[in-house]
Amino acid sequence: MMKKGIEMQLNVRPIYVGLQHKYFFEGPCRMDITENLTPEADAMINAQFAHGFFQQSKDILGKEKGIYLMEEIYAERDCDFLSKEDFFEVVMKEYEKVDLYLVGCHIARGDLIVELAQRTGKPIMIMPGTPGSATRYVSALRARNYEAYGAMTWKDGIRRMHALRLRKVIANTHILQVVRHDSTSEISSNSFLSPNEVTMKLGTKFRGISLHELLDQTAPTDPMINHCTPGRRGVNPTEEDMEEIKRITDDLCEGACEVGMQKEKVEISVRLWYTVQKLLDMYDCNAFVMPCPDFCATCRANEENMTPCLTHSLNNELGIPSSCEFDPIATLSMQLLQSASNCATFMGEVNPIEYTRNDAKEVLDKLDNHDNLFTIFHSVGNRKMRGYDKENSAYALEPFAYSGWGATMRYNFSEDIGQEITMCRFSPDCRKLLIGKGVVEGGARYLDKNCSLTMVFRVKDSKEFYNRQLDFGSHVPLTYGDYTEELKMFAELVGLEPVMV
Numbered sequence: 001m002m003k004k005g006i007e008m009q010l011n012v013r014p015i016y017v018g019l020q021h022k023y024f025f026e027g028p029c030r031m032d033i034t035e036n037l038t039p040e041a042d043a044m045i046n047a048q049f050a051h052g053f054f055q056q057s058k059d060i061l062g063k064e065k066g067i068y069l070m071e072e073i074y075a076e077r078d079c080d081f082l083s084k085e086d087f088f089e090v091v092m093k094e095y096e097k098v099d100l101y102l103v104g105c106h107i108a109r110g111d112l113i114v115e116l117a118q119r120t121g122k123p124i125m126i127m128p129g130t131p132g133s134a135t136r137y138v139s140a141l142r143a144r145n146y147e148a149y150g151a152m153t154w155k156d157g158i159r160r161m162h163a164l165r166l167r168k169v170i171a172n173t174h175i176l177q178v179v180r181h182d183s184t185s186e187i188s189s190n191s192f193l194s195p196n197e198v199t200m201k202l203g204t205k206f207r208g209i210s211l212h213e214l215l216d217q218t219a220p221t222d223p224m225i226n227h228c229t230p231g232r233r234g235v236n237p238t239e240e241d242m243e244e245i246k247r248i249t250d251d252l253c254e255g256a257c258e259v260g261m262q263k264e265k266v267e268i269s270v271r272l273w274y275t276v277q278k279l280l281d282m283y284d285c286n287a288f289v290m291p292c293p294d295f296c297a298t299c300r301a302n303e304e305n306m307t308p309c310l311t312h313s314l315n316n317e318l319g320i321p322s323s324c325e326f327d328p329i330a331t332l333s334m335q336l337l338q339s340a341s342n343c344a345t346f347m348g349e350v351n352p353i354e355y356t357r358n359d360a361k362e363v364l365d366k367l368d369n370h371d372n373l374f375t376i377f378h379s380v381g382n383r384k385m386r387g388y389d390k391e392n393s394a395y396a397l398e399p400f401a402y403s404g405w406g407a408t409m410r411y412n413f414s415e416d417i418g419q420e421i422t423m424c425r426f427s428p429d430c431r432k433l434l435i436g437k438g439v440v441e442g443g444a445r446y447l448d449k450n451c452s453l454t455m456v457f458r459v460k461d462s463k464e465f466y467n468r469q470l471d472f473g474s475h476v477p478l479t480y481g482d483y484t485e486e487l488k489m490f491a492e493l494v495g496l497e498p499v500m501v
Contacts, residue, residue: 002174002286005339006319006388009068010165013098014057015091017105017112018046018076050074053104053127060154065342066165067158070098081108083115095120100164105133113137114144123147123164128157162340163489169339170494171203173321175328176276176285180211180294190327190473191428198430202494204332207283211291215300218275235278237271245270258396258447261404266397269310269407276311280320287335288315291326307406309451312380314409316344319388323347323475324378330475333425337479340486341422343387346411346455347477348378350423352466353456363414363442363456372462373441376478377454381411385480400450413443413455416480421457423478424487426496427471433491434472435484436465436501465501472499 020042054072061069075090098120103113104127114137117124124141125148126134134150141148151157192198195206216226216234220242223234237245249267253259259266276288290308295301308324315322321334324347334345353360353373360375367373379400383392393411400406423436436459444454457478459465469476484500491498 004319005169005335008169011099013070014072014102016050016053017109020076020078117146125149128154162486166490174205174285175287177208178290179208256397261399265405266407273311273314287331288322289328289331305405307400309408313382317382317384334477340483341479341481343479344382344384345477345479348376350376350476360444360456362444379408379451379453381409412446416440421478422483423476425472425476432497434499435487468501
């Protein structure tokens, strides 16, 4: 399997460019007492500035999740102001691995910085907190159409770095799409208008596999006799795989607060998830989407006693964005959110409370203020909403079907009342990004069956949110925390219009 989005890092190369004078002299840009203008003093000052820059970079960025600080590089020029090849040999070390150059420097280095951008094509950020250098060099780079940034503070610089990392994550997302009818539309109308345009703009890749080929390969049988691919070896579970599937099923059932179905039925859903892991690895994908209504209509869901709900839950817990109803827009939005927050996401139908009032009655009965409320529902809860590095949250297992099959993981959103959330969704034409904030007000239908697990949240203005949502779609995934500024920066980086609600 490809590296997951939550595992990807922005590779930042710190460079300090010193200026070493060969002679003592005073002039219009060289003013100080005599002992500070000697070559020996220059060498000492360069060393002090470089050490301070490198140490500050380590102290501030060294523990920042998602940012990898590469080996620091010191290079210098002298007062002949020549552009020497040996300078670029030093600063361009392993430049193909660099995502961002973080440059510390002062006056009279601009031509070198411009040429570094010309030679490498890499983004450059001038050291935060040095506005004089930043305005001088960033303007020179941008005027030549090179990507460059200056930040007034380290906090601003870090936020920019995280936005750059999100761009890298989205560009390295490969979505495995389970297809029944075709790969560009689904009867729920959740797809991008043009996957090719998404690839051209964002870098995201799309891979397809037949629904029926997938379902054949979930059976623990001879992998050479699958109905859709006779004579070709499938990834069907082996005897060893089935032992692991049973172990995972036992762990899920034993760890749940409530289990409202037979263990054997849970195992069927785990078997689907296990098969999907093999296919993600085979297709080099790190994201997943599967149809619902058109899968249901084949009658194979009923025949196999299988729904993809638990597959999505377990995928999302692992940092693999995974969504219902053949919705690659939601999947890509989830990749963006979970990579920004390092928390698993929740996706589902987002509706104003006026439409879903009865489904949220148990929450509304406890609230005095019913203004600006929305619900989001789908039975794809997970145990990592509070963070991938946190302990598993409490959960339950309930069937999707009233006859007792199709495992769904339930999460009690009432445990998170007051939690701030960030939501986002790409537009179908991949020209805009909806970015919203809200606060959790409660959870409903925790132990119900089918597609019912519900969160109630409050937004600033429900009418504005709904009217904006009409341009984006019904599934608006969410994550815990406020990452709206990073998402806005990401949108602007990739040429999308950020729509803030």
